[in-house]
Amino acid sequence: MDSAQACEGESMKQHHRRTHVLVITFAMLLLFGGLIAVFDSGITGFAVLDTGGIWSQNSTVQLEQNVTFLRVSGSVSGTGNATMWLGERLVYNSRQFTSSFENVCVDTCTIGDVNDRLEIVVEGDALLAITVFNYTEQNATPQEDVAIQPVEENTSTNETVPSNETTVSGFGDIEIFAAGVPPTVDNVTPANWTLFNISAITLSANVTNDTEAYVIANLTYPNSSFVQLVLARQVDTNVHNISYQLPAAGNYILRIVANDSDNDYNTSVATEFFVDLNFTKISNFTPQFVGFFGGLRNRTDLNATLSTFLQLNASDKLQELPDRRLNETNYTYQGIDMVGNVLLYHFNNESGYENRTHFYDWSGIGNNGTLIFLGGSSGENITGNLRGGFEFDGANDYINKTSTTTPTGDSSRTIVAWIKSYGFGSDRAVVSLGGFTTNQLFALAFLTANSNRLSVWGYDHDLTGKIILTQNQWYHIAVVYDNQSSGIKTYVNGIIDINTSTTDFSTGSGLTIGATPNGQNNWNGIIDEVSVWNRYLSSDEIIKIYKRQKGQYIDIGQYESQIFDAGVGANWTNITWYTETCYGCQLPDSQISETGNFIRGTDMIGNVLLFHLNNESGFENDSYIFDWSKNNNNGTILNTPSNASFTAVGKFNGAYLFDGINDFIQVPYSASLNLTAHTLHAWIKPNVSGSNAQTQFHGIIVKQESDNLGRNYFLGYRSTQGTDYSIHYSIIDGAGTYRTIESRNMTKGVFHNVVATFNNSDLSIYIDGLLETTERFATFSPSATNVPVKIGWTNENIPSFFNGSIDEVAIWNRSLSAQEIKDIYLRGTVRLNLTVRSCDDASCVGENFTDVINDTPKQTLLPTNASRYFQYRFNFITDDGDYSPQLYNVTIEVGNVSMSALSDITPVITNVTPTNGTRFNLSQIEIGANITDANNLYAIANLTYPNTS
Known part of the structure; x- marks a missing residue:
């Protein structure tokens, strides 16, 4: 703060401690501390808004004609005394600012004399008073004026501020409306077409009125039912809001209704927003713009320090295999190639496609399945490993498709599924192709002799793996078969279990899930995400599917920051952030205990x-x-x-x-x-x-x-x-x-x-x-x-x-701890990729992101041009779905703006508008000047407000 600012600040502090007298004289010409409003002589009413003690905003509003009473209303808060006089009459007296006043009539609500003077005397800290003076004109001329100015008096108060009361230090902007004018409703949130991936949100609107407003939110649910919620007004603002937990995903319609005490009301335009809890988006914090006020000259931080962090979200929808044989590798990193997929059951009981007895084939081939129920407890849709799954009772239910386009004979094939067993101990089939006769069967199963190990059941060609499975735990299982040299391989959680060159299969037609084709050897547990392919998937493809579906995190995601505004053109010099550990970093040299922009460094002692x-x-x-x-x-x-x-x-x-x-x-x-x-x-x-x-x-x-x-x-x-x-x-x-x-x-x-x-x-x-x-x-x-x-x-x-x-x-x-070992692994497994852009407009239309080559958490000399606006984007990448990179505390630093002159000739400034002494009766104005110079120009306007800020 320079000396001028310091003086202004001290002056304001002293001003607040003094006694204030606000003098209001009514006539046809209004002067508000230099702001003049001239009314036509035919106008017979006007209103004055003033806040004693601390001015927030002076306003005028034109009323209807021939209104003939004076009303004083509002509220007071703070400590001290307030009195109001009209001429020599005392019309209001309060010893403490703890009450409100409404409809205080003056002159028994008869026609007011234009020579009357309303005087508000405040001894204390603050008074908020809304005064409305409606009258019928008697011989007034348009050149008379009304001055509204704080009048300093040498009076003082020795009263002590009670310890249980709070001194008011300021008010926000206030607007006033005449009786009969409905509230205004704007800035409704969520805005139209907003998409959320969370269910806990805030409903909000700005509601402005001269009387107390009662604000409700009419919220229509995705199922067309609705609820009415009362919004609470935030202190010293016109913001009304409520935090609300949405009951389900889907489309919502919001309309805000505001009623005032005069029974006037207004409504907002309906907004529609959407909740998709499977929508992939980096969550957990939104960077805040702080630290910039006024002209930018020195290095300035534009982000607050944040206590939360960003990481990849889980997304069941993205973890599921793609529908309709889509080859994701054509357009996305680490995509799945679904070419050759001939059957895909998600078991999500999707409305319009499936029910508890009919299962839709999402491969698009048409191999839809039917539940066969022969007694016992019927199978049920249930929570699976990825969204829904199907629970089999182990006795008499299974899914059957007698005529399919699934692989037959000795053709190449792949079967993949997620399983959870409620108990091993006997022959139990997961997915079966063909019939239950010699050489006709090809099934993923668990056989009695080794009931907790995955087997390929080929009737006369049984193969059993070595990996032991545990009941009540999810496993990803797969079998791939090639009638050439590759033979048969099975996988459990991406690890090869069986590996043999056996090729002697002659599979029949048909598909059974949860049993063998004869309806026996029933599965007891849950099956999810079954897929059948007419080609041999490689080890890399099986591992890719497992990694995509096994973990808490998807393998890649993106966070895009807000667009930051420096106020003027600026050199965006540095960006720093914190991570969990040093991602992408070799182990530190020279036996150091590592420190840096991360929470945990690696200790190389020893x-x-x-x-x-x-x-x-x-x-x-x-x-x-x-x-x-x-x-x-x-x-x-x-x-x-x-x-x-x-x-x-x-x-x-x-x-x-x-x-x-x-x-x-x-x-x-x-x-x-x-x-x-x-x-x-x-x-x-x-x-x-x-x-x-x-x-x-x-x-x-x-x-x-x-x-x-x-x-x-x-x-x-x-x-x-x-x-x-x-x-x-x-x-x-x-x-x-x-x-x-x-x-x-x-x-x-x-x-x-x-x-x-x-x-x-x-x-x-x-x-x-x-x-x-x-x-x-x-x-x-x-x-x-x-x-x-x-x-x-x-x-x-x-x-x-x-x-x-x-x-x-x-x-x-020395023996490293488990945390040290995990952190060393994270250095090579997760990473952040930073791209940035600077822009000349607030929407960054047309500017591309530029990659920051060295993605360590301290970047200098960013690859951007000097511009007013800036935005960054982080790609979150993991090689292991059990882990996500974590991003903390992003800070952007802005360098000095170069202002060096290229000559000794200073710019010429002429035709400044508004000109000296100009009076306006509107608040939207243009500030301008003609400036001439041989070089590029940088021009700012220093504007002092009526409250000297």
């Missing part, structure tokens, strides 16, 4: 080895790996043929691609790598896993003797089949005793985050941020060895070299 594997110029080359922990545990690449090298396709920047033949990285012996408690970490992407004939161990991070006896730590993977593997972690103590744990089967060809921890008793494996397995042993110490650490080899004689990519290898001499 880090004894860190390989980024980026082939950093000046630090690394084709045979040398630099240790970024700065412990000098640098590595050497051995046995490097031409097909093993650094690759640019890593989890963070680069990685090292091992050929699986004989290359590995060796780190010389160092006492810092002889560990007791420890953590081993790497991102791995194996390519080949070995054969069924031989179990093979492949090294990731290994420190053991060549005779396989001394083993300080061993982290690797074991392959048992051609396309899957499990993580193996073991330690040998000084007595030669093995301590070993192993993970579930995992699929090759994608990056996984693998972490092993030992805390002197517990061995634990974490896969992709979650604890996979752990086992507690009696406290022991690993055997100390004076051998090197090897990355990519086990040091054993069998073919045990790593084949694939390894990135971000790290070793700590």
Whole structure:
């Protein structure tokens, strides 16, 4: 605040403490502190609005002619005294500002004399008074004037403000209407055509009137019923609102009705808004525009600090498979290709398409199903994994379609479903193709001998997997069959379970869900989202469907900010934000405890080895790996043929691609790598896993003797089949005793985050941020060895070299916590992509968003031009549906506007309007000037209000 502003502020404070006398003289010409209204001599009535103590707004309104009484009404609030005089008569007296007054008649409500003077004396802080003086003119001339001005008096009050009363410090803008004029209703929210993805909203409107208004909202529900809600007026405003919980999704119609105490009323235009609880939208906060007042000159924050955060929303509608064989890959990232889909049941009991006995095929092929009910408790639509599902009683109900276009014979096929079993123990079929005769059946089922393991039931060709399922838990299951070399694979939650080359099937026609084709072996539980395809879906496609449907979050979403207004052209220089952890960031170097624009940094204390594997110029080359922990545990690449090298396709920047033949990285012996408690970490992407004939161990991070006896730590993977593997972690103590744990089967060809921890008793494996397995042993110490650490080899004689990519290898001499491990996983799994645009208009019409290349949470020199308006957009991306990026506290910073002159000649300003002494009887005016200069111009108007602001 400059000195002038400071003086003005002090002057206002002193003004509020003084006694105020407002003098109102009535005639045909009104002067409001410089604002003059001239009425035609034929007009016989007028009204004056004034607020004593603190002026908010002076107004005039023309009334109908021949109205002949004076009415004073309004309310007072605060502490002190108020008296009103007409001439020498006392017409109102209040010792404390706690009452209201209405219809105070003056001169017994007879015709007022134009020479009467209404005087309002306030001793205290504030008075709000609405005064209406209606009269019949007697010999007045249009040149007489009425002055409304605060008159300073040297009176004072020694009264003490009661402790239980609040001193009024200000009022908002107030308007006045004559009796018979209905209220105005505007700024209705929700606005027309608003779309919500929430059910808790606020209904609101601005209602302005000279008497107390009673405001209701008529709300029509989607089912055409309606409710009436009373809106509450907010203090010192004309805003009336109510918070309301909408009962259901659908279309709503809102109309606001305002009634006043004179029985006048008005209504708003009906607005229609929509609620779609499956609408995908980033939620949880709306950035607020704060901190800008007046001309912009210095660096200014345009966003408030926010206590909530943004993240991806779950969306069942988007998680369901697309209808009508849509190929989403043509237009969306990570889309599903539905080409070849011949049956799709969502089980949502969609109105107009389905009921409890009829099931619509959303593939568009027409393979609609019918419920067969033979007794017991009939099947029911129920909450499924994705919106609706169908519950089978395990006895006598199933869904049948006798004639279908589903795959027959030995043609390629895929069946996918979500299931929840209420109990295993006997033969139970999920989805069956064909008939219940030799070679005619092809079913996903659970068989008595291994009732909690997924099987392919082929009548004489039964195959059973290894993964054990638990009752009352949702699982995603799939089977793919190819009559060529690929054979049969089954998947449970995206993991390959059965993998065989069997191709001897001759499936018949027909489809049964919840039983075998003969109506037996009934499913006991819920089935959801069944799809059948006439092609062999790849592992990537199955995993993509599972990831899309398994988690809380969709894989990509977008948040677009409001358009920010700097008031003038500005350089939008910086934008900062906070995240949960540092997304897309390598592990920090030099054993630091990381801090920055995130809630939780990674603590590298105890880090004894860190390989980024980026082939950093000046630090690394084709045979040398630099240790970024700065412990000098640098590595050497051995046995490097031409097909093993650094690759640019890593989890963070680069990685090292091992050929699986004989290359590995060796780190010389160092006492810092002889560990007791420890953590081993790497991102791995194996390519080949070995054969069924031989179990093979492949090294990731290994420190053991060549005779396989001394083993300080061993982290690797074991392959048992051609396309899957499990993580193996073991330690040998000084007595030669093995301590070993192993993970579930995992699929090759994608990056996984693998972490092993030992805390002197517990061995634990974490896969992709979650604890996979752990086992507690009696406290022991690993055997100390004076051998090197090897990355990519086990040091054993069998073919045990790593084949694939390894990135971000790290070793700590302490056991990391579960939260630390999860945060490290999030660094490589979720991310935010920022784009920005600056605009020359408030709607940003025609301007495109520009990508900000480095998406770290502090951006300077944004790729925008100096403009008045600015908007940002964040894409939220996750590789794992269990996690979402989180965005906190976005702050935009605006740099100085350049005002340097290009010459010594100053601009010429002429023809300023309004001219000096101009009087208006309207409030909408134009401020203008002619300005001449050789350079581009920047012009502002400094306007002082009647209250000196």
